Amino acid sequence: xxxxxxxxxxxxxxxxxxxxxxxxxxxxxxFTAVVVALPRTSPAVLACYAVGPFAILVxxxxxxxxxxxxxxxxxxFILVLALSCPLYDRTPVTVLFGPVTxxxxxxxxxxxxxxxxxxxxxxxxxxxxxxxxxxxxLAALHKLHLPRLLIIQLGxxxxxIFILIDRAQHILRARAGRKMRNLGxxxxxxxxxxxxGSLLIRSIDNAENVNIAMRARGFDGNWRxxxxxxxxxxxxxxxxxxxxxxxxxxxxIRPALR
Amino acid sequence: xxxxxELIDFSYTYPDGTCALEGITLSIEHGQKAALIGPNGxxxxxxxxxxxxxxxxxxxxxxxxxEINRKNIKKIRTRLGSCLENPDDxxxxxxxxxxxxxxxxxxxxxxxxxxxxxxxALQTVGLADMADKAPHHLSAGQKRAAAIAxxxxxxxxxxxxxxxxxxxxxxxxxxxxxxLRSLPQTMVIATCNxxxxxxxxxxxxxxDSGRIVADGNAGSVMADLELMAAHGLEVPHxxx
Numbered sequence: 001x002x003x004x005x006x007x008x009x010x011x012x013x014x015x016x017x018x019x020x021x022x023x024x025x026x027x028x029x030x031f032t033a034v035v036v037a038l039p040r041t042s043p044a045v046l047a048c049y050a051v052g053p054f055a056i057l058v059x060x061x062x063x064x065x066x067x068x069x070x071x072x073x074x075x076x077f078i079l080v081l082a083l084s085c086p087l088y089d090r091t092p093v094t095v096l097f098g099p100v101t102x103x104x105x106x107x108x109x110x111x112x113x114x115x116x117x118x119x120x121x122x123x124x125x126x127x128x129x130x131x132x133x134x135x136x137x138l139a140a141l142h143k144l145h146l147p148r149l150l151i152i153q154l155g156x157x158x159x160x161i162f163i164l165i166d167r168a169q170h171i172l173r174a175r176a177g178r179k180m181r182n183l184g185x186x187x188x189x190x191x192x193x194x195x196x197g198s199l200l201i202r203s204i205d206n207a208e209n210v211n212i213a214m215r216a217r218g219f220d221g222n223w224r225x226x227x228x229x230x231x232x233x234x235x236x237x238x239x240x241x242x243x244x245x246x247x248x249x250x251x252x253i254r255p256a257l258r
Numbered sequence: 259x260x261x262x263x264e265l266i267d268f269s270y271t272y273p274d275g276t277c278a279l280e281g282i283t284l285s286i287e288h289g290q291k292a293a294l295i296g297p298n299g300x301x302x303x304x305x306x307x308x309x310x311x312x313x314x315x316x317x318x319x320x321x322x323x324x325e326i327n328r329k330n331i332k333k334i335r336t337r338l339g340s341c342l343e344n345p346d347d348x349x350x351x352x353x354x355x356x357x358x359x360x361x362x363x364x365x366x367x368x369x370x371x372x373x374x375x376x377x378x379a380l381q382t383v384g385l386a387d388m389a390d391k392a393p394h395h396l397s398a399g400q401k402r403a404a405a406i407a408x409x410x411x412x413x414x415x416x417x418x419x420x421x422x423x424x425x426x427x428x429x430x431x432x433x434x435x436x437x438l439r440s441l442p443q444t445m446v447i448a449t450c451n452x453x454x455x456x457x458x459x460x461x462x463x464x465x466d467s468g469r470i471v472a473d474g475n476a477g478s479v480m481a482d483l484e485l486m487a488a489h490g491l492e493v494p495h496x497x498x
Contacts, residue, residue, distance in 0.1 A: 030321065135352035135392070155352050162394050163346055204283065209347035212312055216340040218364030226359055226369045 001221040006070065009062045016060035016131045020235040027242050028128045032121045034246055042095060042111055044257045045249075048115035052245055053123035062130045071122045078118045085110035134158050139184035139227055148223055161205070167202060171195050261285040261322025262444040263309055263338075270308060270315030270468075278304040279468045286446060286461075288415070288441040291438075293455035293476065294448040296465040297490040302448035303343065305465065306418045309446065310340040322415065336365055339409030343420040345401035345429035349393035354385065354404055357393065383437060397431030401438065410476050416444040423454040446493065456480055456494035464489060 010017070035049055057067055086107035093109055095102045129137075138158075141151050175191065183191070263286040270279040279301050286292050289493050294302045307313045311326040311334060322337050324330040339361075342348050351357040358379050362372040365441065380386050383403035388396070388409065396404060402422060422438070423431050435457050438445065443463060449455050455462060462479040464472040466489045481497040 133353075133390070138352060156350065158352055159350055159393065160346075206347060209342055209344065210350045211406075212307070212310075212340075213342055213348045213350060214360075215312070216310055216335060217361035218335050219360075219406065220364065222364075224360075224363035225356060225373055226363065239265060 001012045006131075007129050007134050009060070009066065010133045012061060014060045014131070015234065016056055016127075018234070019131075019238055020229055020231050022143055023134055023138045023231065023235045023239055024128050025137065025140050025144065027239060028124055031124050031242070031246070034250075035117050035120050035124075036118065038113075038114050040106075041116075041254075042257060043112060043116055044098075045121055045254055046113070048249055048253050048257070050120045050123060052118065052242070053127045056127040056131070057123065057223060060127070060131045066130070067123060067126045070126055071119055074122065075115075075118070078115060082111040082114040082118075085114065136229070139225065139229055142225065143227065144230055152223055160203075163206075164199065164203065167199060168195070171198065172202070233242075259288070261320070262288045262290070263321060263446065264318075264320040265305075265308070266318040268308060268315055268317035268319060270304060270313050277468055278313075282308075282317070282468075282470060284463060284470065284473070285415075286444060289442070290461060291445040291459045292447070292448060292461040292463060293459040294463050294465055295450070295452065295455055295480070295491060296471075298343065300465045300489075301468040302465055303420050304468075305388065306340065306420050306446065306448050309418055310334075310338060311392075312340075317340045332462055336412060338416040338418065339412055339414035341405050341409055341417065341419045341422065343424060345398075345405040346393070348405035348408055349396075349401060352392060353389070354380070354391050354393065354396070354407075355389040357404065358389075358407050358411045361408060363414060374422050375413070379407040381405045382441075384433070393455055397430075398425050399427070399433065400429070401425060402434060406437070407457065410441075414443060416446070417441070418446045420447075420448045421450070422447060423449060423451050452480055452492055452493075452494040453484070456496045464491075 014094075031052065038045070038049075054064075057064060065188040086105060089107035089110060091103065093104060093106050095104060097238065132140075136153055137157075138151050141154075142148070172195075175195075263284070265282050265284045268279060268282040269277070271277050282305065288377055291300065294305060296302050304313060308315065309321070311319070311321075311331055319326045321334045323332055324337075326334060349357050353358060355376055358376045359372050362375045367375070376389065377386065380389055383406055385400060385403055385407060387405075388400065393401060393404065406417075406419070406422075419438075422434060426434060431454060438447075438458055443461065445459075447455065459476050462472070462474065462476040463470060464479060464485070471489060472482075472485060477497060480491075480494055483493050486493050
């Protein structure tokens with residue numbers, strides 16, 4: 001299997017990678033909440049907020065191209081929402097961006113704010129996922145008392161999604177090898193239904209086997225793991241630095257750029 | 259002393275009415291390495307599932323003298339480790355460490371003890387430096403070894419393996435043979451690969467259509483050209 005794993009850089013080593021996953025997760029939640037709660041704001045303010053995740057990505061040696069590529073993949077979903085703003089709010093507004101003056105509408109401002117917030121929060125999310133292994137992230141969620149069933153489901157999803165993708169690719173390849181002409185929409189639809197059915201049946205079969213493997217190793221419904229998470233001085237220092245960054249932005253930078 | 263595995267007149271029929279196993283009477287001594295050989299659909303995998311208590315039929319199944327029932331099943335799970343045919347079914351946790359630790363944790367061992375067992379098991383199968391790897395990052399040979407480590411960490415006295423050589427290249431198959439030979443546990447291996455079986459076991463049990471057709475010394479059962487051909491099998495090249 002050669003898939004583009006979203007956490008492929010999480011196996012590197014850097015001071016950011018070594019930080020406690022709980023701390024990183026909590027900081028991401030706080031950072032996202034702060035950015036999302038920002039009132040309609042200028043691109044300059046959002047750019048200042050982007051400095052945080054950007055610095056983490058650079059420090060952790062995560063290629064920015066990788067981060068931007070993933071933002072680009074998800075951006076169409078948010079662009080649909082953002083681009084609808086200029087259509088219903090055309091109130092004129094003037095924006096100052098350093099020496100540049102821009103006459104635009106409130107709708108476009110909203111559009112840029114939504115998209116800007118999306119990019120900044122996605123940068124932070126990618127910074128977290130690229131510096132924290134998925135299993136450690138699950139352990140952090142467990143320590144933060146998220147519902148156990150949800151964590152188990154996420155673990156299975158991460159473990160088996162690639163196998164499912166692989167199987168779908170095999171079926172598509174087998175079909176491509178025998179498809180000699182365009183079969184028309186109806187036939188294609190029938191094929192898609194048969195493929196999904198086959199994937200579903202094989203997934204059920206897999207699930208039954210996994211259940212046997214779990215029971216064979218004494219699983220009784222209680223999920224037990226060995227936790228290796230530990231808060232150290234570096235984690236506290238990082239949290240303090242992140243808090244200073246957010247407070248400086250809130251009390252000094254934002255009023256100056258308003 | 260009780261036998262490691264004992265089946266007495268065991269029969270099992272699938273819910274659709276297909277008879278999978280019929281009148282199986284078989285006993286495996288402690289320390290013995292036996293192969294269940296037979297063509298596809300003969301009932302080998304079902305027999306392994308019956309030994310682990312996953313299919314309930316008529317007759318008796320005893321593991322280390324304990325009859326498989328609700329009361330004994332926990333004890334039996336710690337004595338008999340089952341390794342499934344597909345390692346992707348066996349390795350369901352996000353990392354190798356978590357997978358190998360899954361059994362010992364369910365046995366109620368302390369975290370320090372669990373960590374020791376995990377490192378010992380991974381050492382035995384040659385994956386000591388891969389504890390933090392995700393299973394989907396392992397090769398087919400490594401996955402197979404990891405699947406065996408998941409049961410070794412529970413320190414079972416009996417191990418059942420379903421087609422352990424499936425999809426392995428010759429080098430990985432040879433590594434697997436060496437590793438399995440080095441294990442002291444009682445072993446029951448279901449396989450269609452006669453060369454693999456001949457290299458590993460001292461006893462062969464030939465099954466076809468849910469019945470035991472032949473049972474004896476691996477060399478003599480697998481060298482019988484007529485018998486092997488009659489059941490769609492081949493004589494291993496070591497015995498030709």
